[in-house]
Amino acid sequence: MKENICTAAGVIGGFFAALLGGWDSALATILIFMAIDFTTGLITASMGRSKHSKTGRLSSKAGWVGLAKKFCILLMVVVAVRMDIMIGTTYIRDATCIGFCVNELLSIIENTSLMGIPYPPAIKKAIEVLQKRAQHIDDDIQEMIDDLEDGKK
DSSP, rough: HHHHHHHHHHHHHHHHHTTTTTTHHHHHHHHHHHHHHHHHHHHHTTTTTTTSSSSSSOOOHHHHHHHHHHHHHHHHHHHHHHHHHHHHHHHHHHHHHHHHHHHHHHHHHHHHHHHTTTOOOOHHHHHHHHHHHHHHHHHHHHHHHHHHHHOOO
């Protein structure tokens, strides 16, 4: 029985990892950031300082909306993976993961700031570096699209 459960979990986990482009540091980071963001959001709301409810307190509706957004982020990663497969690159998935990681990181900073926790300048610098990296990848993607369009003419 235990072996069957482990096998099923492995098959299901492998399927979802493959759907999301494989288990790598980008996927692990985005999932970790999502979990931290959700947790800090819960803590902020339990302190009565949430910006996602009228009272600033815990709200099941706000929680479900947050989870739905995170699910849609993962769907966007799947879309990026499929686009990469069609083009034969990994740029789109990488840019998508970096962009959403920065978004999650900013949300974590917002939540912790609402708790009264200042964020270190090193994190601000890291966000700037990630944003520049994402912009560089976006530029590479645009160049590749332009090259593909020029090939069709």
